[in-house]
Structure formats: structure tokens, C-alpha cells
Amino acid sequence: MTRYVLTLEDSAAFEPWREMARGALQRAIPPEAIDWRIRGGETDLFGQLAPVGDGLEALTAIPVVKTVTLRASCIALLRDMLCHSDPARFALAYRIAWRVQGNPHLLEVATDADIAKARIMVRQNREDCHKMASFVRFREEPGQHDEGQHGGRRHFLAWFEPEHHILERIAPFFARRFTDMDWMILTPRGSIRWDGKELVCGTEPCERPELDDGFGELWNTYYASTFNPARVRTKAMRREMPGRYWKNLPETRLIPQLVSGAEARVRKMAEQDLRPAPAFHERLRAREQLPVQPLPDLPETLEGLAVQIRNCTACPLHCPATQAVVGEGPATARIMVVGEQPGDQEDLAGRPFVGPAGQLLHGALEEAGVDRTALYLTNAVKHFRFRLQGRRRIHQAPDGGHVVACRPWLEQEIALVRPKLIVSLGATALKALDGPGLAMADVRGTSWTVGAGENAVQRLALAHPSWLLRLEEGPRRDIERQHFVEGLFRLRSFLDPREE
Structure with missing residues (x-):
């Protein structure tokens, strides 16, 4: 052959x-x-x-x-x-x-x-x-950040020994993470260089440089002070930080000493007297114990309603959330879009639909030819419900009690805006508007009329943008997004000026 x-x-x-x-x-x-x-x-x-x-x-x-x-x-x-x-x-x-x-x-x-x-x-x-993302340690090159050589930007070097040819894959991560400084990562399989403008991956093998910027002892002091002896798991440590990386990490020479003394340090910690909690802890505990207050008389303006929503304590969600997120849009909007609840970014910004789901919604509205500023955007639940996972706040769907507690706010928004079309995004918004009788799977993409005569309001049920984001990239996600855009296209017929 x-x-x-x-x-x-x-x-x-x-x-x-x-x-x-x-x-x-x-x-x-x-x-x-x-x-x-x-x-x-x-x-x-x-x-x-x-x-x-x-x-x-x-x-x-x-x-x-x-x-x-x-x-x-x-x-x-x-x-x-x-x-x-x-x-x-x-x-x-x-x-x-x-x-x-x-x-x-x-x-x-x-x-x-x-x-x-x-x-x-x-x-x-x-x-x-x-x-590589976890164990690269940059060292600053002394004397390399003067105006003449690098335009005032600091210059750093790092050495790493990857097992595989991953430099082109990992390079964008470092460019995003350390965009404000000039740096090079040298490896036996090539190099990565970033100068603030251009990201270059080289294939020429590199030799390990002498890296010492004088901060090694400072880093070791920090590492030793944050080492928790009560959580020592040597097998887990070796699994997460295999021995082949130890020679390039300055703190690894401290690990045997820290591990050997862990048991004694735990005993010492247990024998210490309890310290009082910080002052803010008491304030947070007091906030959690606030009794649920009945809703006051609802105002007749959106501005007044927003003030009351921001002070709402009708359900426990007000305790951990940063703030209530009120509706946003023209008071005379012909279309109201109702989502589920604020997300992490909405909770921090105090505005609806500014996170990833909101960006997807805005892009879909633009594709459908719908002016986002002509819509009144709000949520069925006004506070962010989440669970902590490390430092991240992971979204949790609100339960029925949260929806019931916030329903008067939503009903008053509808009464004040008087929209001709209400679009529900997702199952929670559908439940808040129509009760538990309708299933999202049965009505998604369909419209119907509620009421009669001058009080008639058209209803349209669509998927929530966050559901689209959770779908795996592929044909199904593309099809569902197209259905979402087609549903939003129907909004155009409701955007004519109101008759006097």
C-alpha cells in the first residue's frame, strides 16, 4: 500500500x-x-x-x-x-x-x-x-515602566509549564484579565505577549528566566496569614495543585510547615474567647427580623408608587436584596412588558432588564423593529431572590408567596399605565398576571384578550430571555430565539399614538 x-x-x-x-x-x-x-x-x-x-x-x-x-x-x-x-x-x-x-x-x-x-x-x-489561569505568577520587571520604554505602563513576566499546546486558547483570558499592563508569559511550548493593543502567541520554545521582583516574601506572608488550618485537606490540595506546579509557586515551600502545624493551630483557635460580631452584623440581623408590613394605600402616580415599592417589606426578599427594582418607561405606554424578577445586575443598578437577559431582549426588540423606549418594562416580583455560591449570587425563582406579595404593585402599575398590550415573559410573569390556571408550555407564543370594551387588554405570552440563554448553543437555540423575535414583532401594531 x-x-x-x-x-x-x-x-x-x-x-x-x-x-x-x-x-x-x-x-x-x-x-x-x-x-x-x-x-x-x-x-x-x-x-x-x-x-x-x-x-x-x-x-x-x-x-x-x-x-x-x-x-x-x-x-x-x-x-x-x-x-x-x-x-x-x-x-x-x-x-x-x-x-x-x-x-x-x-x-x-x-x-x-x-x-x-x-x-x-x-x-x-x-x-x-x-x-494555567490559576497558577501563573507574574513578576514585575524592575525599571521597565518609565515613560520612554512602555508609555508609563508596567511590564511583567511569568513562567509556566503547560502540559498541552493551549497558549492560543488561554491567551484571550489573560488579555481580558490583565489588560492594563504589559506582560509576557514564557513556556517551553511558546509564549504569549500583550502590550495593551496586540496579543501575540509565539511558538518558539522559551527558557525559564530568573524572576524576582522582591515581593516573594510579602506574598508568602499573605498566603500564610490566609491559610485556614481547619480546612486542610491534603488530598484535595494535591488534586487541585498537582506537584508538578510546585516548583514555580513561591508559597509551596510553606505548605509542609503550615500543614504540619494545622492541628495545633486549630486547637489554639478553639481555645480563644469569642469576639463580638462587627456592628454591621447586628444591623443586618435586625433588618431580617423586621415584621412583614401590610401594604399602604396605593398612590395614583407612578412616581409615588416607585417610592413605596422601594420601601416595601411585604415579603422576606427585601432583607438580602440590595434594593427593589421598579418599572421603567413612559407613563402612557401602550405596551407593558412583565418579566420575572430582577437579576444580579438589575439588583445592583436598580433598573429592570440591564443584565444578560435584558441585553438579549434589547437585541431581539431591535431585530423586530420595536423601540424599547416606547415600552413600560417591569417585573412581577420587585426584589432579587438568590442563593450564595462562594462570592456569586445565583438566581432562584421566586415562589408563590413572593408573587402574591408583589401582585398589588403590578396591578397598580397596570392601572396607572393602562396598556393596550401586556407581554408576559416566562412562567412567573404569566402566573402573576393570570393565576396558576395557565401553563407556559400551552400558551407560549399565543395571544388572547382579557376584558371587554374600553377595558379590553390584549395579552401575549413569550419565553423569558434567561431561558433562551440557558439553552445550549445550536439549532434549537437559534430556532427558539427566532420564535422570540417573531413574537416581539407583533408589538409593532400596538405602537401607534393613542387617539385623543
Whole structure:
């Protein structure tokens, strides 16, 4: 059997491999007939057989016999796995591309040996990216931040030893995280450089530099002071910080000493007298104990209603939330859009629909040709309900009691704005407006009329934008978003000026 050698110049580049693989697939060359090499790198796995040619030139004499198509999901998988350092990765990637031509659904077969191996490689690449993001330590180059050399920007160096070819994948993270300084990360597999304008990934192997900016002891002091002896789990520590990274981390020489003294420090901590809680703790506890107050008489203006909503204590959600989020929009709006509750960013800003779900809504309104400033935007529940996960506030759906407590606010907003169309986004808004009798799955995308005569109000139920964000990227998400835009398109017919 004729064998072909396809040699790559870069061990991490995807596009050169893709070009060669496409040429071989078009000429129906089976995987077992190709020897993939890296120039100056891995040796020929089939050295005992005589190869023909060295690269695409060897294929030009062979006529093209078929067209090649690969789904986006397959290309994404191959791109991710080729960042791995396994010498057999190029042969595996070509074998998958070859087999996919006859079985388009191969990637869905989790038990297939090739697919399982590829996904393991992808996972290991992601773990390597996570470790690099966690364990890179920058050191400032002394004397490198004068106006003449770097325009006043400080310059930093770092050294890291990744297991795989992940530099191009991880580089944007560091550019976003450390955008205000100039830096270089040197590795045995190449380098990353950022100067505030351009992000450059090099493939030339680097040597470990001497890095000492004089802050090593200060960092060790900080690390030792924040070390919690009561939470020492040596197995977990080694799993999260494997030994191969220790030589490049200044604090690791303290770990044996800190771990060995952990038990004594825990006993000492237990013997200490209790200290009084900070003053703000007492104020927070007092706030949590505030009794639920009945709603006062509702004002006849949106401004007055907003004042009362901000002081609402009708349910326990007012305790942990930053503030109540009131409705926003013209007092004479013909359309009212009702969401579920404020999210994290809305809770901090005090305005509805400013977070990721709000950005999706604004983009969809623009696609539908609807002026967002002509709408009155509000929520069925006025305070943010969440649970803490570390430092993050994770959204929790409000329960029925929260919806009932906030219903008078929503009803008064409707009475004051007097919209001709009310759009409910999501199940909570639907429940707040129509009670538990309607199921979102049954009415999503449909409209109906409530009331009669001058009091008639058109109703429209749509999915909440946050639900769209939770869908995996792919055809279904695109279809559901298109349905969402089509639903918003109906709003245009209600935006004519009101008749006097």
C-alpha cells in the first residue's frame, strides 16, 4: 500500500492540519495510509515502510474523487483535541474526520473508542487551561515602566509549564484579565505577549528566566496569614495543585510547615474567647427580623408608587436584596412588558432588564423593529431572590408567596399605565398576571384578550430571555430565539399614538 507523509510545521496549528486533511479526504486516502509528522518533532510511526512525498505536494498527482463536508460541531471537537500533546492526535483527528464522512452522527456515539479518546483530550486541555489561569505568577520587571520604554505602563513576566499546546486558547483570558499592563508569559511550548493593543502567541520554545521582583516574601506572608488550618485537606490540595506546579509557586515551600502545624493551630483557635460580631452584623440581623408590613394605600402616580415599592417589606426578599427594582418607561405606554424578577445586575443598578437577559431582549426588540423606549418594562416580583455560591449570587425563582406579595404593585402599575398590550415573559410573569390556571408550555407564543370594551387588554405570552440563554448553543437555540423575535414583532401594531 502506498503511504504518504504529511508534515506540519507547527505542533499546535489547526488550519495547516485542516488543509492537509481536506486534501487527503478529497482523494479518498484512508487513515492507515498517512503518516502525520511534525517537522523536527515526533518520529515516523511507520518508518519501516517507504513513504511517498512530504506534504500536500505528494497529493497533487492524485485526482480529487469526492467533496468533503464536516459539521461545525465536528470541526470544534477536532480543533480542541489537536491542542493536546499526544503524538497520535493528528492521526486520531483524521480517522474521526474520515469516519464522519460515512457516519454523520458518529460524534453522538459516546461509547465509540475514537470519540471517547478525543473527548478525554478535550477535557484534559480544558483542565490544563484552568491550571494555567490559576497558577501563573507574574513578576514585575524592575525599571521597565518609565515613560520612554512602555508609555508609563508596567511590564511583567511569568513562567509556566503547560502540559498541552493551549497558549492560543488561554491567551484571550489573560488579555481580558490583565489588560492594563504589559506582560509576557514564557513556556517551553511558546509564549504569549500583550502590550495593551496586540496579543501575540509565539511558538518558539522559551527558557525559564530568573524572576524576582522582591515581593516573594510579602506574598508568602499573605498566603500564610490566609491559610485556614481547619480546612486542610491534603488530598484535595494535591488534586487541585498537582506537584508538578510546585516548583514555580513561591508559597509551596510553606505548605509542609503550615500543614504540619494545622492541628495545633486549630486547637489554639478553639481555645480563644469569642469576639463580638462587627456592628454591621447586628444591623443586618435586625433588618431580617423586621415584621412583614401590610401594604399602604396605593398612590395614583407612578412616581409615588416607585417610592413605596422601594420601601416595601411585604415579603422576606427585601432583607438580602440590595434594593427593589421598579418599572421603567413612559407613563402612557401602550405596551407593558412583565418579566420575572430582577437579576444580579438589575439588583445592583436598580433598573429592570440591564443584565444578560435584558441585553438579549434589547437585541431581539431591535431585530423586530420595536423601540424599547416606547415600552413600560417591569417585573412581577420587585426584589432579587438568590442563593450564595462562594462570592456569586445565583438566581432562584421566586415562589408563590413572593408573587402574591408583589401582585398589588403590578396591578397598580397596570392601572396607572393602562396598556393596550401586556407581554408576559416566562412562567412567573404569566402566573402573576393570570393565576396558576395557565401553563407556559400551552400558551407560549399565543395571544388572547382579557376584558371587554374600553377595558379590553390584549395579552401575549413569550419565553423569558434567561431561558433562551440557558439553552445550549445550536439549532434549537437559534430556532427558539427566532420564535422570540417573531413574537416581539407583533408589538409593532400596538405602537401607534393613542387617539385623543
